[in-house]
Amino acid sequence: MAITQMWKFRSNSNPKILYETLEHDGERLTCNCPGWCNKKNTLDRTCRHVRSVQAGIANEECEAKIDYRTGTSKSRKFFMDPTKKTPEISNPVHKKRRISW
Numbered sequence: 001m002a003i004t005q006m007w008k009f010r011s012n013s014n015p016k017i018l019y020e021t022l023e024h025d026g027e028r029l030t031c032n033c034p035g036w037c038n039k040k041n042t043l044d045r046t047c048r049h050v051r052s053v054q055a056g057i058a059n060e061e062c063e064a065k066i067d068y069r070t071g072t073s074k075s076r077k078f079f080m081d082p083t084k085k086t087p088e089i090s091n092p093v094h095k096k097r098r099i100s101w
């Protein structure tokens with residue numbers, strides 16, 4: 001099992017949210033949007049993002065696409081919005097305290 005491609009789609013309801021649609025082994029598609037997650041128990045599990053990939057229009061609709069097989073990534077200018085904050089990495093710094101007797 002390996003992820004072969006990934007598309008990032010911006011949420012319509014909340015532009016701060018990006019959903020990730022993953023292609024596994026070049027065939028199986030999964031998504032992490034609510035539309036996909038709410039259909040846990042159905043066989044025809046799909047969402048607008050998966051349908052977009054299957055219809056071949058994902059490249060026009062997504063914010064970014066990463067192809068792990070070729071190592072190439074494409075992003076729209078929207079995705080490179082300078083106001084977009086980079087995720088902060090929590091890295092607790094342990095300060096050494098000098099103990100004075």
Ligand SMILES: [Zn+2]
Binds near residue numbers: 019032033036050
């Ligand atoms: Zn989705």
